[in-house]
Amino acid sequence: MFLVMSDRWDVIIVGAGVGGLTAASMLVNAGVRVLILERNSHPGGTAYVYHRKGFTFPMGPLGFSSPRLIGETLKILDGDDLKLLPVQYRIKAFGLDIPVSLPFWGMAEVLTKLFPKEGQSIERFFEDMEKIVSAMQLPDKDLKRSLLQETFKKSGLEYLSGLVKDERLRRVLGSIGTQEPYSNLSLMAAMWNLMSNEKIWYPMEGMSAFCDRLARAVFGHRGNHQGVGEMKLGTEVSEIRAERGKVLGVTLKDGTRMESPAIISNADYKTTFIRLIDSRSVPTEWYRAVLNAKQTKSVLQVCLGVDTDKVDLSSFNEADRLIYKRSWGNSSEALDGNTELIHPEVLAGQELEISFLSKNDRALGPEGAGVIVIRTEAEHSDFTKYRPEWKNRLPMYRDVKIRLGRALIQEAENIIPGLEKAILAMDVATPLTFEEQGGRSGGAVAGWSWNYEDCPHDRPRELVRTPIQGLYMAGYQAFSTIFMGGIPTAIESGKRAAQAVLMGVGPAEKTMIPAAG
Numbered sequence: 001m002f003l004v005m006s007d008r009w010d011v012i013i014v015g016a017g018v019g020g021l022t023a024a025s026m027l028v029n030a031g032v033r034v035l036i037l038e039r040n041s042h043p044g045g046t047a048y049v050y051h052r053k054g055f056t057f058p059m060g061p062l063g064f065s066s067p068r069l070i071g072e073t074l075k076i077l078d079g080d081d082l083k084l085l086p087v088q089y090r091i092k093a094f095g096l097d098i099p100v101s102l103p104f105w106g107m108a109e110v111l112t113k114l115f116p117k118e119g120q121s122i123e124r125f126f127e128d129m130e131k132i133v134s135a136m137q138l139p140d141k142d143l144k145r146s147l148l149q150e151t152f153k154k155s156g157l158e159y160l161s162g163l164v165k166d167e168r169l170r171r172v173l174g175s176i177g178t179q180e181p182y183s184n185l186s187l188m189a190a191m192w193n194l195m196s197n198e199k200i201w202y203p204m205e206g207m208s209a210f211c212d213r214l215a216r217a218v219f220g221h222r223g224n225h226q227g228v229g230e231m232k233l234g235t236e237v238s239e240i241r242a243e244r245g246k247v248l249g250v251t252l253k254d255g256t257r258m259e260s261p262a263i264i265s266n267a268d269y270k271t272t273f274i275r276l277i278d279s280r281s282v283p284t285e286w287y288r289a290v291l292n293a294k295q296t297k298s299v300l301q302v303c304l305g306v307d308t309d310k311v312d313l314s315s316f317n318e319a320d321r322l323i324y325k326r327s328w329g330n331s332s333e334a335l336d337g338n339t340e341l342i343h344p345e346v347l348a349g350q351e352l353e354i355s356f357l358s359k360n361d362r363a364l365g366p367e368g369a370g371v372i373v374i375r376t377e378a379e380h381s382d383f384t385k386y387r388p389e390w391k392n393r394l395p396m397y398r399d400v401k402i403r404l405g406r407a408l409i410q411e412a413e414n415i416i417p418g419l420e421k422a423i424l425a426m427d428v429a430t431p432l433t434f435e436e437q438g439g440r441s442g443g444a445v446a447g448w449s450w451n452y453e454d455c456p457h458d459r460p461r462e463l464v465r466t467p468i469q470g471l472y473m474a475g476y477q478a479f480s481t482i483f484m485g486g487i488p489t490a491i492e493s494g495k496r497a498a499q500a501v502l503m504g505v506g507p508a509e510k511t512m513i514p515a516a517g
Contacts, residue, residue, distance in 0.1 A: 008259050009035040010227075011501055012250055014237045014276070015266030015439065017045030018214065018487055019474030022494025023264050023501075025077045025217035028229040030502055035258070036218065036229070037250065039236035039439075044211025045266070045475075046438040047487060053425035055305035055371055056206070056364040060438060060445070062321070062355050062373065063087050063202040065194040066488035073491055077217035082210075084201040085360050090319035092415060093178045093326075093351075094168040099318070100176055103196055104130055111169065121163050125173055132189035133197075136459060136483075155452035156181035156188045178325040178351045183450045186459060190483045200321075200485075202360040240265065240272065240471065242281040245507065247470035262470045264497045268477045269293070269463075269513065270441035283467050289513040294454045298431030298443030300347065300378040302405040305425035308370045312417040316356040325351045326414055342382050342400065344407030350376045354412055369424060372416070374408045380431040380442045391436055401428045446486065447476045448514050455480060455514045464496045465508040472497045472505075480514040 011027055013020045016038035024034045042048045046060030064070060071082040091098040096114060100107065104126040112119040156174050160181050164170045174181025174188065176195055181188065194200070203210040218229035239251040240263060249259040265272045273282055273290045315322060327349055358370035365371050386397040405428035406420075413419050431443030449455060461480035464472050476486055478493035499505075 009033050011262045011264060012037065012258060012260040013264045013266060014240065014250065015045065016043040016231060017266045017475050017490065018047050019478065019490040019494040020264065020266030021214040021218060022073065022491045023474050023498040024229055025214065026495055026498035027501060028218055028227040031227040033228045036231040037235045037237050038231065038233050041233050043215035043231065047207055048211050049208045052427050053305060054366050055425045057303035057371065057427055058207060058357065058373060061207065061486055062357060063200045064487035065198045065200055065485035067201045069484065069488050070491060074213060078213060083204040085204055087200040087202050087321060087360060088319045089195065089200065089321045089323065091172060091177060091323045093324060098172060100195055101199055107196055115166055115169050118164060118166055118169055125163060129189045129192050132186060133193045136186060136190065154185065156183050156185055159185055177323045182452065184452050184456050187450060187481055194485050206361050206363060237276065240276045242277060242468050242471065245469055247468055262501050264472045264474050266475045267439060268441050268475060269473065271439065281468065286467050286511050289511045293513050294449040295442055295444035296446040296449055297377045298380050298434050299375045299445055300404055301429040302374040302408050303427045304372045304423055305365050306370055306372055306419065306422040307424055308368060311419050311422035313356060315415045316359060320356055320359050322354045322415065323351060324354055324415060326411065342404060344404050347376060347404055348407040348411040352376050352408065352411060374412055376408060378431050380435065383430050383432050387432055401430050447482050448480055450481065461512045461514065462496065463512055464493060464500055465505060467507050469507045472500050
């Protein structure tokens with residue numbers, strides 16, 4: 001028997017991630033009755049934090065770009081300014097130490113000194129990046145449109161292979177790291193623009209406080225809203241109900257049914273259309289596109305609380321975050337062919353992102369201690385063998401993830417001497433963690449696939465509308481790429497989802513989902 005709640009809401013939002021909270025706040029400001037349903041005990045989704053042995057560790061993002069968009073949005077929602085700290089990145093690889101948080105002209109100057117024979121190519125590269133960034137800001141102008149259309153005829157790899165001779169430089173320019181270029185030119189330019197011009201920022205009050213601000217805005221922080229906002233934490237939606245191409249409401253895990261003419265799903269696309277909606281209610285073409293669409297990889301994350309007096313942190317004197325790789329070449333095979341186990345040394349030999357997070361936020365640990373986060377790419381499929389069923393693990397799983405975490409720590413010791421002996425707290429998250437706790441299908445951490453063959457489009461596609469009337473999407477997959485970075489793209493998606501609800505925008509007429517294979 002179902003329990004039907006008689007209180008009818010104008011809009012129900014499934015998930016209290018950054019996109020869902022933004023949409024809810026905008027709707028409440030516009031006089032709408034909004035209910036957010038969140039299965040976790042906190043708002044903010046993976047932008048939030050968790051605690052271990054007196055330390056605060058990140059669930060996901062370590063900062064964000066596009067500070068103007070975020071600051072202006074929060075100013076509208078709760079009237080307060082957003083105080084931010086700039087985050088400095090450096091690449092330590094190929095025997096080089098390269099700052100990458102400089103404007104385009106500064107990057108050209110630094111790289112020309114390191115690669116003097118490539119000076120003209122470097123200058124040409126950043127001139128081209130500037131042109132593409134400018135075209136993306138005014139995509140409807142004829143000249144700008146033609147330039148953008150030209151950019152997606154070549155992959156980033158094709159473009160750089162014809163421009164740059166030094167493979168090390170090609171990787172730095174093509175991935176802002178150590179990998180071979182993999183994206184289209186538009187996305188490459190967008191990522192360089194975020195890193196160099198917009199820069200990466202960290203909220204002075206911390207990520208949890210940032211999420212809490214968005215949550216407070218839902219309840220009318222300034223006290224002058226016409227609408228009503230309510231959020232139920234620890235409340236899981238088991239089904240989004242639709243019939244005859246129109247959304248009807250949701251059913252909770254406990255069987256409670258709630259009615260609403262409009263629903264915004266802050267879950268990702270695969271969760272929404274494969275797990276939450278009956279496939280018979282979804283057009284076949286759309287369902288297959290979602291099912292076959294490729295996403296970005298996941299990560300293995302090691303969070304450490306350390307005694308700062310026992311570890312050499314000099315590598316962070318000029319940077320807060322390091323992109324590090326010891327050996328030359330790619331480490332693409334993480335599985336041991338004989339044992340089918342993930343090989344720790346191979347995983348640790350990949351590109352690592354190492355962040356001294358408490359350099360930006362001293363409140364993350366007790367006095368005299370700090371927080372370091374190490375991340376590397378990981379395949380979701382390498383870990384599913386340790387999960388016999390959802391949220392259950394085989395006994396060996398813990399030993400495997402600790403062994404992998406230790407391998408990353410030992411690799412990081414090459415640039416952070418004394419790290420292992422300075423550890424006071426340690427937590428390891430695998431792709432299974434990001435999938436189950438973070439609600440990300442396949443543990444994907446950056447939305448749809450960025451590979452050129454999966455996403456060759458010259459500009460981001462908005463994916464807020466769905467083929468079901470009254471159902472809209474918000475969050476990191478509501479655009480074909482996270483072209484402004486994860487958090488600002490989620491915020492923009494929330495704003496557009498709210499606008500779509502207010503304007504009564506109809507269903508999508510064709511499939512725009514990228515990377516559908």
